[in-house]
Amino acid sequence: MEYLINVAILACIYAVLALGLNLVVGFTGLLSVAQASFYGLGAYATAILLTRFGMNFFLALLIGVAIAAVFALLIGLVLSKFKDDYYALASLGFNVIVYTAFLNLQNITRGPLGIPGIARPTLFGFHFTGNLSFLILSLVAVAIAYLVAQFVARSSFGRALKAIREDEPALRVFGYRTLHFKLAVFVIGAALAALAGALFATYITFVDPSSFTINESIFLLAVIILGGLANLRGSILGAVSLIVLPEILRFVGFPTEVAAQMRQAIYGALLVILMLYRPQGLMGEYKL
Amino acid sequence: MSIVPQLVANSIIAGAMYTLIALGFTLTFATAKFFNLAHGAFATVGGYITYSLLVQAGLSPWIAIPVGIVAAGAVAFIVHHTVFAPLRKRHSSNMVLLVASLGAYTVLQAVIAMIWTSEFKSLPLKTAERSIEFLGGIITRTQLFALIAALLIAAALIIFLKFTRAGRAITAIGDDEEVARVVGINTNRMMALVFVIGGVVAGVSGIFTGYDTGIEPGVGMPLLLKGVIAAIIGGVGNIYGAVLGAFLLAVVENFGIWKIAAEWKDAIAFGLLILFLLFRPRGILQK
Numbered sequence: 001m002e003y004l005i006n007v008a009i010l011a012c013i014y015a016v017l018a019l020g021l022n023l024v025v026g027f028t029g030l031l032s033v034a035q036a037s038f039y040g041l042g043a044y045a046t047a048i049l050l051t052r053f054g055m056n057f058f059l060a061l062l063i064g065v066a067i068a069a070v071f072a073l074l075i076g077l078v079l080s081k082f083k084d085d086y087y088a089l090a091s092l093g094f095n096v097i098v099y100t101a102f103l104n105l106q107n108i109t110r111g112p113l114g115i116p117g118i119a120r121p122t123l124f125g126f127h128f129t130g131n132l133s134f135l136i137l138s139l140v141a142v143a144i145a146y147l148v149a150q151f152v153a154r155s156s157f158g159r160a161l162k163a164i165r166e167d168e169p170a171l172r173v174f175g176y177r178t179l180h181f182k183l184a185v186f187v188i189g190a191a192l193a194a195l196a197g198a199l200f201a202t203y204i205t206f207v208d209p210s211s212f213t214i215n216e217s218i219f220l221l222a223v224i225i226l227g228g229l230a231n232l233r234g235s236i237l238g239a240v241s242l243i244v245l246p247e248i249l250r251f252v253g254f255p256t257e258v259a260a261q262m263r264q265a266i267y268g269a270l271l272v273i274l275m276l277y278r279p280q281g282l283m284g285e286y287k288l
Numbered sequence: 289m290s291i292v293p294q295l296v297a298n299s300i301i302a303g304a305m306y307t308l309i310a311l312g313f314t315l316t317f318a319t320a321k322f323f324n325l326a327h328g329a330f331a332t333v334g335g336y337i338t339y340s341l342l343v344q345a346g347l348s349p350w351i352a353i354p355v356g357i358v359a360a361g362a363v364a365f366i367v368h369h370t371v372f373a374p375l376r377k378r379h380s381s382n383m384v385l386l387v388a389s390l391g392a393y394t395v396l397q398a399v400i401a402m403i404w405t406s407e408f409k410s411l412p413l414k415t416a417e418r419s420i421e422f423l424g425g426i427i428t429r430t431q432l433f434a435l436i437a438a439l440l441i442a443a444a445l446i447i448f449l450k451f452t453r454a455g456r457a458i459t460a461i462g463d464d465e466e467v468a469r470v471v472g473i474n475t476n477r478m479m480a481l482v483f484v485i486g487g488v489v490a491g492v493s494g495i496f497t498g499y500d501t502g503i504e505p506g507v508g509m510p511l512l513l514k515g516v517i518a519a520i521i522g523g524v525g526n527i528y529g530a531v532l533g534a535f536l537l538a539v540v541e542n543f544g545i546w547k548i549a550a551e552w553k554d555a556i557a558f559g560l561l562i563l564f565l566l567f568r569p570r571g572i573l574q575k
Contacts, residue, residue: 031383081566085323085382089516090565093558096513100555214509218390225387257406264398271391272371275384288383 005131007247009203012138013196014239016145018223019232020192023149025221026229026286027158028185029165031084033217034075034091035193037098040212041068042194043201044102047115050202057121061198065191071098072190076183095214102209114208118201134203141199142236145192149232152188161185162230165286222267225274228284237282242267291546297425299542303535304431304438305500308493309515310522310530311442312486318462318525319482320376322385326367327490328512329396332505334360334491335498336404339411349414357491364487367392368480376479393508401505411498434496441489442531449527458482462525510554517557521564523571532572 021035045064049055055063075094082090102109109115121128121137128134152158163171164178171178201207219242227238246263254262279287309331316324338356341347371392375385418429449455457478460468469475497503497511514537515530522533537557544556564571 031386078562078566085386086565086569088383088386089323089520090562092513093561096558097555100552104549104551218394221387221390258402261398261401265395265402268391268394268396268398272388272395275380275388275391276371276374279380279384288381288387 002131005135007244009131009135009138009199011240011243012135012142013200013203014220014223014243015142015236016196016199017193017220018227018235018239019142019145019149020189020196021220022224022227022229022232022235023152023161023185023192024189025224026231026235026284027153027165028161028182029286030079030182030186031088031221031288032079032091032186032189033088033214033221034079034095034098035189035220036212036214036216037075037095038068038072038190038193039197039200039216040098040102040207040209041071041190042197043207043211044109044115044197045194046198047118047201047207048108050118051115057119057198057202058123061195064198065194068190068194068197069187072187073183076186076190079186080179080182092214092217095212095217099209099213102212109209112209114206115201116206118205118207120205121202128202138199138203141195145195146232146236148188148192149235152185153230153232157181157184162286219267222271225281225284225288226267226270228281229288230286231281231283234281234283293424294426295542295546297422297427299535299539300423301427301431301435301538302542303538304435305493305496306514306518306534306537307438307442307531308434308496309490309511310518310534311438311445311527312489312493313512313515314519314522314524314527314530315445315489316482316486317519318527319458320372320385320479321462322382322389323516324372324389324486325386325509325512326371326389326392326396327364327486327515328508329393329400330360330364330367330487330490330508331494331497331511332400332503332508333363333396333494335411335494335503335507336400336409338495339404339409339498339503342411343409353495356495357488360491360494361484361488363396364483364490365480367396368483372483373476373479397505397508404505406505408502408504409498410502411495413499428500430496430499434500437492437496438531438534441492442527445485445489446527454478454481514557517561519571520561521568521571523573526571526573529571529573536572 017035017039024030024032042064045067046060049060049063079087079091103111128137160176160181164181168178223238223242224235226242228234245266246259249259249262274281313327334356337359338352341352341355342349371388375388419426420429420432449459457473460473461475461478465475497507518534518537519530521536522529537560540560541553541556545553
């Protein structure tokens with residue numbers, strides 16, 4: 001049971017990350033490979049505020065989200081100059097830079113040693129120390145992320161995003177300042193990633209740079225493409241399937257090391273097969 | 289003693305390593321017009337096959353190295369045949385090809401890790417490594433060979449593209465694939481040839497990496513990313529550009545870490561890339 005709860009919490013964290021990323025990649029057509037950097041910013045901000053300043057989790061979470069949003073605004077300003085594959089490459093570059101900063105700003109992040117001993121969240125005297133209560137908190141986070149994403153997707157703002165994806169110059173002709181739209185959605189995506197980061201840091205109670213590499217960003221891309229671009233339920237489906245998959249492999253009896261590699265191989269193969277036969281993913285509404 | 293000569297020597301050696309990986313990547317881009325991230329895995333394949341033949345089978349480097357190179361070319365051919373050729377036939381977008389290449393890379397890396405484990409492996413030298421004085425700095429004999437190989441391969445590619453029938457056909461496809469097909473060039477076959485050449489050069493790069501610093505299954509991506517940066521800042525799709533970009537990147541990195549800690553090397557490299565993309569997106573030698 002405890003084990004199932006653990007898998008469910010991880011699936012929730014990835015669902016939040018995927019929902020944020022899908023707004024950027026699926027709805028707006030910006031192929032971002034930088035989601036893990038905002039995930040990391042949220043996780044580190046929460047970890048540092050909790051361990052060094054003993055701040056309340058929910059306050060730390062808000063500050064973490066704000067920090068990630070500010071970084072996303074700055075990075076998004078640069079990225080908005082690029083399109084398609086160059087966008088992907090430049091965002092990947094930012095992910096590497098942020099990761100390098102986690103690794104080397106040792107007086108802030110403790111570098112490769114990581115930050116241990118992060119407390120579980122508390123709210124009005126209630127401690128989310130048990131995994132079941134943490135699962136409930138994670139489900140609430142997924143619900144919030146889903147509602148935010150759905151609100152964005154269904155609003156006129158969301159329709160403008162889809163129009164940017166289909167034909168940005170045309171939208172500009174109609175007088176839309178597409179830069180503002182692209183920045184706004186990038187910031188929202190990053191804020192959701194930071195929310196997931198705060199959950200991750202307090203769930204594992206430890207953060208180190210290795211959780212926020214470009215491989216993580218690529219994995220997240222696989223999650224949303226598998227589930228379906230521009231489909232929010234697809235993102236949750238993608239997160240759940242790609243988190244549960246390696247657990248099944250472990251059950252079948254593969255050793256952990258091999259199971260981890262099998263997971264890589266399977267999600268890599270899924271990306272290839274999807275690109276070949278279903279570039280919009282399982283439930284997707286948009287083809288890359 | 290001044291540190292500058294050693295920094296110059298280090299820059300030249302790093303430039304040679306980056307050239308090796310950038311050449312194949314840029315050639316693929318020049319013809320197929322997409323970022324092939326699976327290219328990094330071709331290098332890893334070359335390194336590991338050579339490792340197995342040298343260490344596990346105890347063969348001589350004269351056999352192990354060529355077989356490793358051919359294996360890298362063969363894997364490139366297979367990936368092209370099963371993934372990229374069908375996608376190109378369907379006129380998939382660049383992004384689809386990019387994501388598919390990322391998928392292919394992930395599969396290859398995982399398979400390599402399953403066969404050879406994630407442990408770090410070095411290709412063994414037959415005789416002890418020798419240091420050579422080079423422009424006032426110290427380099428190893430392996431590094432000197434890498435420099436010579438990089439320059440020779442770049443020259444060979446330039447001659448091949450300019451003066452042979454196949455090379456000119458490949459250039460023509462890069463200029464306009466439709467027209468090339470209309471004038472009777474077998475574009476599918478030429479494209480396969482491009483991937484095989486790219487894979488072979490990547491294999492060479494992987495083997496030198498194995499001798500110089502050692503390899504692990506994930507080494508292909510960081511190696512390739514340096515090649516990608518080199519290719520783009522030099523002018524992607526341009527062989528001269530790849531060489532120029534590789535050496536510029538190496539100089540900026542090595543002199544950058546003179547003032548900043550060495551751990552920031554990757555951040556410096558990507559910072560350079562982003563600066564170029566912002567202010568000179570087509571690189572030094574723009575078409």
